Amino acid sequence: MQPNIAQVALPVPLDKCFDYLIPNYLFPVIGGRVSVPFGRQTLIGIVVDIVDHSDFPVEQLKPIKACLDAKPVWPKPLYQLLHWCSQFYQYPLGDTLAMALPSLLKKGKAADFTSLKEWHITEAGKNQLAAGFGRAHLQAKVVRMLDHGPLPHQAMIDEDISSATLKTLQNKGWIEAKHTQPTQPEWPAQLENEQHKPHLNEEQAIAVASINNHPGFGCFLIDGVTGSGKTEVYLNIIKPVLEQGKQALVLVPEIGLTPQTINRFKRRFNVPVEVMHSGLNDTERLNAWLSARDKQAGIIIGTRSALFTPFANLGVIIVDEEHDASYKQQDTLRYHARDVAVMRGHKENFPVVLGSATPALETLHNAKTGKYHYLSLSKRAGNAQPAKHHVLDIKGLYLEGGLSAPLIAQMRRHLNSGNQVMLFLNRRGFSPALMCHECGWLAECKRCDAYYTFHQGSQEVRCHHCGSQRPVIQQCQGCGSTQLVSVGVGTEQLEKQLELLFPEFKTIRIDRDSTRRKGSLESALESIRRGEYQILIGTQMLAKGHHFPDVTLVGLLDVDGSLYSSDFRASERLAQLFIQVAGRSGRASKPGEVLLQTHHPEHALLQSLLHKDYQHFAQTALEERKMAQLPPYSFLTLFRAEGNNNDEVEAFLRQVRHTIEANPLYDEQCMVLGPMPAPLAKRAGKYRWQLMLQVTTRSQMQRLIGSSKPAIQLLPLAKKVRWNMDIEPQDLS
Numbered sequence: 001m002q003p004n005i006a007q008v009a010l011p012v013p014l015d016k017c018f019d020y021l022i023p024n025y026l027f028p029v030i031g032g033r034v035s036v037p038f039g040r041q042t043l044i045g046i047v048v049d050i051v052d053h054s055d056f057p058v059e060q061l062k063p064i065k066a067c068l069d070a071k072p073v074w075p076k077p078l079y080q081l082l083h084w085c086s087q088f089y090q091y092p093l094g095d096t097l098a099m100a101l102p103s104l105l106k107k108g109k110a111a112d113f114t115s116l117k118e119w120h121i122t123e124a125g126k127n128q129l130a131a132g133f134g135r136a137h138l139q140a141k142v143v144r145m146l147d148h149g150p151l152p153h154q155a156m157i158d159e160d161i162s163s164a165t166l167k168t169l170q171n172k173g174w175i176e177a178k179h180t181q182p183t184q185p186e187w188p189a190q191l192e193n194e195q196h197k198p199h200l201n202e203e204q205a206i207a208v209a210s211i212n213n214h215p216g217f218g219c220f221l222i223d224g225v226t227g228s229g230k231t232e233v234y235l236n237i238i239k240p241v242l243e244q245g246k247q248a249l250v251l252v253p254e255i256g257l258t259p260q261t262i263n264r265f266k267r268r269f270n271v272p273v274e275v276m277h278s279g280l281n282d283t284e285r286l287n288a289w290l291s292a293r294d295k296q297a298g299i300i301i302g303t304r305s306a307l308f309t310p311f312a313n314l315g316v317i318i319v320d321e322e323h324d325a326s327y328k329q330q331d332t333l334r335y336h337a338r339d340v341a342v343m344r345g346h347k348e349n350f351p352v353v354l355g356s357a358t359p360a361l362e363t364l365h366n367a368k369t370g371k372y373h374y375l376s377l378s379k380r381a382g383n384a385q386p387a388k389h390h391v392l393d394i395k396g397l398y399l400e401g402g403l404s405a406p407l408i409a410q411m412r413r414h415l416n417s418g419n420q421v422m423l424f425l426n427r428r429g430f431s432p433a434l435m436c437h438e439c440g441w442l443a444e445c446k447r448c449d450a451y452y453t454f455h456q457g458s459q460e461v462r463c464h465h466c467g468s469q470r471p472v473i474q475q476c477q478g479c480g481s482t483q484l485v486s487v488g489v490g491t492e493q494l495e496k497q498l499e500l501l502f503p504e505f506k507t508i509r510i511d512r513d514s515t516r517r518k519g520s521l522e523s524a525l526e527s528i529r530r531g532e533y534q535i536l537i538g539t540q541m542l543a544k545g546h547h548f549p550d551v552t553l554v555g556l557l558d559v560d561g562s563l564y565s566s567d568f569r570a571s572e573r574l575a576q577l578f579i580q581v582a583g584r585s586g587r588a589s590k591p592g593e594v595l596l597q598t599h600h601p602e603h604a605l606l607q608s609l610l611h612k613d614y615q616h617f618a619q620t621a622l623e624e625r626k627m628a629q630l631p632p633y634s635f636l637t638l639f640r641a642e643g644n645n646n647d648e649v650e651a652f653l654r655q656v657r658h659t660i661e662a663n664p665l666y667d668e669q670c671m672v673l674g675p676m677p678a679p680l681a682k683r684a685g686k687y688r689w690q691l692m693l694q695v696t697t698r699s700q701m702q703r704l705i706g707s708s709k710p711a712i713q714l715l716p717l718a719k720k721v722r723w724n725m726d727i728e729p730q731d732l733s
Helices: 076-088 093-099 123-131 137-147 153-158 163-171 202-212 230-243 255-268 282-293 304-308 337-348 361-368 405-416 491-501 520-529 570-582 604-611 614-628 646-661 698-713
Strands: 005-009 018-021 033-038 041-051 116-121 175-180 219-224 247-251 273-276 299-302 314-320 352-356 373-377 388-393 420-424 433-436 453-455 460-462 469-471 484-487 507-510 535-538 551-556 593-598 635-643 670-683 686-695 722-727
Touching (some): 005 033, 005 093, 018 033, 076 093, 076 337, 076 698, 123 137, 137 175, 163 175, 202 219, 202 230, 202 373, 219 230, 219 361, 230 255, 230 314, 230 352, 255 273, 255 299, 273 282, 282 299, 304 337, 314 337, 337 352, 388 604, 405 420, 405 551, 405 593, 433 453, 491 507, 491 535, 507 520, 551 570, 570 593, 570 604, 604 614, 635 646, 635 698, 646 670, 646 686, 646 698, 646 722, 686 698, 698 722
Parallel strands (some): 219 352, 219 373, 247 299, 247 314, 273 299, 314 352, 420 535, 420 551, 507 535, 551 593
Antiparallel strands (some): 005 018, 005 041, 033 041, 433 484, 453 460, 460 469, 635 686
């Protein structure tokens, strides 16, 4: 009999598995990790099958070096879901499986809890604290911090305290490191805290009953206006799940939404609640992953990647703000977390709940055609009233840092009444461009078809597309003049202007630049809730899901760019953004007001949102999409290609087009558009082109792409350019 052979999926960009010999002293399991030689390196792969034959001579096969798991890494349904993702999104299986693993497991660490390093103050340290540290301010800071209690090593690093400083203090005997095993909390008998539990209104009660009484799988859309109490519905859905000994997964679109969601869930339930998002270090992430797998955690709250966490007994998935674009992965495995969540619920036979005040048009279409169950929450919770919407026509008006006089007057009225004001501007930095006042030259990124953004705080210009940055430009590269002026308004400039206009009120800016440090976003949101700041400036980070009871005025400063975009989804995104931002206003008993500054007050989309509602907009938009045969009435695949040679990139996509059109499965129901330059035709020094395939059914798209892909990979130019396929793309740039 021939020796046993393991077929291993490796994290390499190839659509195939690799055969390895199994030494008689090793016992790999399907779905478990193995360490194998690959060329000159050693890789960690997943065993997908064990067979007794290979297409290659046995003497050419290399043996497995080590087996890292005695049992599969994922439960069988989740393992099958990952196989489905690889096939549906046309991404190599090895890379797909690796993407779903925590970093430490990809590096070969054991799938067990890692001990956490904690720093403690010693008696000698306490004596030294009394004696003083002289000019060693940093050492004094560390010892003072630990005098209040032990702190994890990561918390020290987050405070910009280096390992070298900690080592020095340890050598002096003032602090000591202790390694603690994460505790394994038991679920208490009393799962829910009954205190301060809001009373459900009729619509909320119907939604909860509909989901809790539904056996097995079902997908439910909760279409609830902002402030209608969707989170309270989620809590009531989760309670019976926990009572049955099952677990819950709550997906949120961004890290920014996790702090308040976690606090709400922790206050309500006594079971362990874990979080999973990109802000965690590798150890924290692995421990959260293991907590879900070993049923220590009752509830996991996380961003899109948490969807691939193994659970001991998952009973429900809730996708909050399901319309959000950040649920779509934009590189590697380009999956949509909402769609994969529905597939996971289907495979594991439990309900999936999608919640939004502004559902995606695809989701609404599925609900209207009976594919999903539709539940409506049309009333704001408590006695909160809908905010009043107004448009400010700013044609011909003088703008101070992007603010018109009528908006400034309204801000003053609300601030003087003791309320908070929120201004939305989705453009970070001081200004979007630097221009020469003499000749009109604009500071442009050398590597992209884009202008540099001026950041005054750090005195540099940055490209927000490729990440390149340089010290601020002092002299025009066209005429040599030093008369450089900033053009347009970013959040930095708006903050400076508000400090001049309203010196008596405190302003806080929340964007990616101001919340880079770990924990900074949580502390900023907490200080807003305590009323320390009266004026809030935010990008999209502040637009979703946050509950600020004292915000009574919301101003949208610059949305005109979205009114005339080439992306067919731009109007949907603007409508969602408008409703979401407006929903931050008047969430308590105070009446709210929303002001939108625009040069196009007569635009049909703005008029629809002002005088009707999102439902009316969505119905109109769906009818337009049906006439144009755009999603959800057709299915798209976007081919993107980039390279150093513009002609080669275009030629490659022409070959792709010919390959698809020559496929026997290609018929009159299919259409190929392009190739055409991408909206950002050059990024990071690469020329970018794209090609769109439009098909009427998902199954036909899968068959056509699946059978064309091997031929595309063999095209002469396929190895000379970088290319990828985006199945059902959300971003066409």
